[in-house]
Amino acid sequence: NDLKNTNLNDINERIMKIKVKEDKKIQMSSRNNRLKGLEALSQINFKEEKKPAREKIKDRVKVLAEELNIGVPTLTDIVEELKKPGRDPRDEMPKVIFRSDVMKMEDMEVGMKLKGTVRNVVDFGAFVDIGVKQDGLVHLSEMSDKFIKNPMEVVQVGDVVDVTIIKLDKERQRIGLSMKTKR
Incomplete structure (x- = not known):
């Protein structure tokens, strides 16, 4: 209470x-x-x-x-x-300058490269804020060009990362991202 x-x-x-x-x-x-x-x-x-x-x-x-x-x-x-x-302790993180031409899901397309902030790291990947309402997910398999077992080997909350959109499901409001450089 x-x-x-x-x-x-x-x-x-x-x-x-x-x-x-x-x-x-x-x-x-x-x-x-x-x-x-x-x-x-x-x-x-x-x-x-x-x-x-x-x-x-x-x-x-x-x-x-x-x-x-x-x-x-x-x-x-x-x-x-x-x-x-x-x-929210995440509010203290530095703000990323998002692309002004990407404000909502309809503005995005597969292959687009963006900057984002890691908002949460989980066993299966990381959620990245890319400047739209919904955070995107970078799956563990898309975090690095080399094999990794734990997402914390690559990112931590607050990191600014470069991502590429690899999947868009506008109906379910899901964004698939990749951090691999060889895309």
């Missing part, structure tokens, strides 16, 4: 309420790790140590990460992103 209502401005204060070892360790049942971690967020009484604030919060994040059974870096990333609801 707090996430839905963007009521997480006090997340650091909630984390500071988590008891650490010096606070007589949080006493909770071992039934459900997630519930334990959420209950830990609501703990109020903790002993003030003579550590700087940054060290205090790190101690509490370690306890919470252990209770939730996730890594400290993962939990830290989650907390940082929860502080900025509605923000």
